Amino acid sequence: MTAATQQPPANRRLIFRLVLAVFAMFGFGFALVPLYDVFCDITGLNGKTGVTDSRTVEATPIDKDRWVTVEFTGNAASGLPWEFRPTVAKMEVQPGALTRATYIARNTSNRTVVGRAIPSVTPGEAAAHFKKTECFCFTEQYLDAGETKEMTVQFVVEPDIPRSVNTITLSYAFFNTEKFVKQKKITAKQQDTKLEKTHPGKKS
């Protein structure tokens, strides 16, 4: 820039620093994205649930004195031509006990569609104590035209969940993720081999 080179050195230094600050703040805007995820993971905010394994669950004692109601709900977001609903609306569980629940999904279109379920747990303070050992939401789900599938989630409510929480709602929103996995050919047959590869366990 010729205009800048004519500037006195004091101006040039200051301009350089200010422009640097502008780029730094532009970068900071993008840095907020991973920071946000980290913050939510640490605090369990935003209904993001945790993962655990069955060995840990077996080692945890079951709180026989307490019952917690777990409600199930789910919906297919617009753009996903599926019917999606829980098999039961709610169940009573004991903290520490591994529990299995199912959802039913049916592809109402005439082609294979890939979707992914995004879980959310309310109230927020329960989310950190709601852990899954297995979930259809861990991976992409493929349904052929007209196919109906039962989908399983196995979860445990940790015994250290605050006493004030008596009811937990587990909600799934199923999204069409064709555009995020379109680089691979989608057929239901390939589903099993692909499961872990597309989104390996991220944010389940």
Place this chain on the structure above:
Amino acid sequence: MATADAAHHDEHHAHPTGILRWITTTNHKDIGTLYLLFSLTMFMVGGLMALVIRAELFQPGLQVVDPHFFNQMTTMHALVMIFGAVMPGFVGFANWMLPMMIGAPDMALPRLNNWSFWILPFAFTMLLSSLLTAGGGPASGWTLYAPLSIQGGMSVDMTIFAIHMMGVSSILGAINVIVTIFNMRAPGMTLLKMPLFVWTWLITAFLLIAVMPVLAGVVTMLLTDRHFDTAFFNPAGGGDPVMFQHIFWFFGHPEVYILILPAFGIISEIIPTFSRKPLFGYTTMVLATAGIAFLSFIVWAHHMFTVGMPLAGELFFMYSTMLIAVPTGVKVFNWVSTMWRGSLTFETPMLFAIAVVFLFTIGGFSGLMLAITPADFQYHDTYFVVAHFHYVLFSGSIMAMMGGAYYWLPKWTGHMYDEKLGKTHFWLNTIFFNITFFPQHFLGLAGMPRRIPDYALQFTEFNVISSIGAFGLGLSQLLFVYVVIKCVRGGEKASDEVWEQPRGLEWTVPSPAPYHTFETPPRVA
């Protein structure tokens, strides 16, 4: 100094005349005039959009425009007023007054200055022409919340690009202001001798540099989510729509101080002049401004109390928001103390300044009410919010600019404005403003949601009053335009001082201010 030489150099050439003069100008007064005229034009355009909104809301039911167009109007009204009227208006004041207030011959970066301005007409041509695209203009509200804005048509892309351009313009303007203030002050003009308008603009410029890039970033994420299969805000790909709100308001809250701090500066110039006393508590004014600017970075989530935050977060944002009332209160008390036992006269600029102190304080108090988290769950997205931000933005920023325009018009044009018409404009403006927006408090408290073209029957009376006020408010601005034109064309000759012993270097130069001022820097005692 290179810039002084350049300015001097200019003088020996014939200036281009006609339109070319304005396109090629690097003179801070010319560019200031361009900014102010642009701001006034956008104020009228945005005002017309507001009248479409108020016409639709005059009666319950849908009668004037269809709901989709109504949404476009609420969106565009905000974008045009914030980015087209208020921000460029203050940059116009900065261009005209900063160099004259600190004894500099021009802005530090005159060519950049020219460019900062001339980006704006293109940005707003793009923004406004998006109304003509298939599907109409952006209709998601000016906050462009995802996922609604991701689903919008081509107009959203045009809006995003327009915002990028406005952002570049603001950032360049801010760099120019900072370099000018740091490096071009006259000998003896130490930082703590600078007029308060200069101080508020310095702090505003730092805010602009800190947050306009964040806005650019977040709309860029929107753009890539829309077209390049990223998933910043799309849960299907691992993103989160709430994150948009966090990043947006990280920009958005400092932005509202960008819109008000220069207004504080302007009335801090006007009140001492017509009180015939120096500003009370100058240093605390500077510190309060800096304090407000700092706090603006840690309060953003009070715009989104209802997204489902944990209690700790809500408490933090509630208390930090309430804390802002402290430095703001310091300012209000200082203005009142400046007037205390002064020899007050009530010329038009002073009327506007007093009205700003009074009405802005009302807006500040309704802000405190909104800051109370449990109350906010009731008020969120109602007309109470609309009333609140019009009390701080119209009777704060816009009316401060009107007061500033009357205050400095004689210095700019060399003529006194018509005092009688000026006062008439003040009273029409202020009365109609209150008729328009005061009833909206009641509507909001009763639960009328904002951004909806229809409403329940019990809201009818207040909406009728508000709409009548809005048309009066709109029409009274035509009088403002007439007073300005009349003043530019002629009128009683203004003296160099214009007012009675005003403080500040700008009153030591002739009226009208010559094309080049302070080519030899003045000595400040």
